Amino acid sequence: MSGRTVTIAQVAKHAGVAVSTVSYVLSGKRTISADTRRRVLDSISALGYHPNAGARALASKRSNVIALVLPLRAGMHVPVLMRFASAVVTAARRFDHDVLLLTADEGPEGIRRVAASALVDALVLMDVELDDRRVPLLRELAEPSVLIGFPAEPAGLTCVDLDFAAAGARCVEHLAERGHEEIALLGAPSVVYDRGTGFATRTREGFARALDAHGLKGVTLPCEETFDEVYETVRDLLLDRPGLSGLVVHNEAAVSHVLAALRQLDRRVPHDVAVVAICPDDVAERAGPPLTSVLIPAEEVGREAVRLVMDKLEGRAVPESTLLTPLLAVRAST
Amino acid sequence: MSGRTVTIAQVAKHAGVAVSTVSYVLSGKRTISADTRRRVLDSISALGYHPNAGARALASKRSNVIALVLPLRAGMHVPVLMRFASAVVTAARRFDHDVLLLTADEGPEGIRRVAASALVDALVLMDVELDDRRVPLLRELAEPSVLIGFPAEPAGLTCVDLDFAAAGARCVEHLAERGHEEIALLGAPSVVYDRGTGFATRTREGFARALDAHGLKGVTLPCEETFDEVYETVRDLLLDRPGLSGLVVHNEAAVSHVLAALRQLDRRVPHDVAVVAICPDDVAERAGPPLTSVLIPAEEVGREAVRLVMDKLEGRAVPESTLLTPLLAVRAST
DNA sequence: GCCGGTCGTCGAAGCGCTTCGACACTCTCA
């Protein structure tokens, strides 16, 4: 509308009030008469006013931006990450905040930079590992932070994640209900276990514990991500354990290879082998046949992380640990 | 180190110079003696000074932040998107800029908001569609922008993308060299063509044109993403065209289904049917067998987009259209 | 009819930085 950037002073003049009055209308921090408020709001939309973010941040010591820090290794998880990211942005907007995207390239120094420069008010870290070198930094930062995933020593931090142990257990339980007596978990590539990624380890533990609890036989195996390796793993597994009739797959990239391998080995799903996956819903639905799955609730995790970080910004107390209950959707594969 | 946020004034005092001198050391906009510069830099690191982003933005009218706008529909492309995003962040950091992540939820209004509030200096839009409702807004914005992908009417805009027409043609060429005489393109799901997504359409055109140029027979088909649908498509295709010996797959999610379907139909790759994919490298490598592919150079596209947007910020002229040459990597499938 | 208490509004003081003009030097060349 007007000749380039509109300032609060122009709005004030247009509405015939003081600058501070406009500010109070916008923030609601003091009572303003209904009449004045209306005039101010009218002027704002007439002029197309948008408060200058820099000025606002400078004066209020709040940038209304949170940092979203990508994982150190891109790993396997890519589509899920994107949904986290998208959920975080959407949730943040609901609290009138924007999201700054940080990669691991810069390392912890990048986190320090955006925090110290007051570019962001708070941080959300995705896909935290057991031994994460970003974690020590977070402890000394004044800005609040929330981790998605759990480091080895989470005391004093705020962490949120799917309850992977419960997810592993839930799959076992489901197969036990269906009468299976010998089952296997195909997990992440072995390198993922080696570097101590929390979610992989915890799924395996939950799986193993539930196996005992239900008196089932079974194994857990790492699982690589090329077709040939998956094929060998599945073939050997079926050879070694003729009684095996159920499979839990916790590896998004391997899911379709596992199914293809079973087809090639002449095992019908679910008739000969029942398959449960732990993966995003769309992957499960797109598979042939559609898979019974425990979905990874990316949206919910992202939303929850933002809620927690906003609570911390407001000075409210939050739980150190938030575990989201896994939900199992039954489809054609069991 | 010191008691909370360090300001430029404290640095100036510590170094025994004026505030403006510190500023000039940092920006390099005026000559400063080597001696003074050293003292200032020492003070900066001694105090752990980080310039306040809000103050800087306010005074300089530059936030040093660019917006990265996610596509309107999450669609199929998720892993590629993440690599774009990551590449954009990394490239932006090289120009001393940060990246603000925007989703489509807010629609064009979100773009207007961050631009008008001076939160960002410039915009990069991912995965632009032929008829993209964000495009008209960009034309009236003062802030420079770069699109990844091409809208129907790109005049006056700055667009960058893989040259998909060339990619389609490159696949044909490769198969022609190998002596194939009848080939097919399995593309995106039909809904993607219906909504006029540029890259799908352009691949198809490039494919068709190259077919003529090399005197080959062939068809192009849309391709859904569940195993059963892919299986039917492939089965019918082989039935209809007994002479067919080459397949181009431009659909990341369908790649492994196509291979599984061929296996089930007893067609060996590459002996009976050669397969070329247009997809990210890791998908091609992970397939069984590893696929000859034209990779989607996500990193390069992201880097190029940032370079262009930085050029525009500096007032340098940039080409309206930047097409990146596709590179074909030969693997076991042809 | 006067006093204390809200309520609604205003003016001004920063927030931490960039940038402009000024100014004291030191060189260089006539």
Next chain:
DNA sequence: TGAGAGTGTCGAAGCGCTTCGACGACCGGC
């Protein structure tokens, strides 16, 4: 030796906003 041209540094004026204290206007209670 003095004018002219650089250098290197400083002080001060904003940038556009929030927030604090101040201050009329109006209320009810005695």
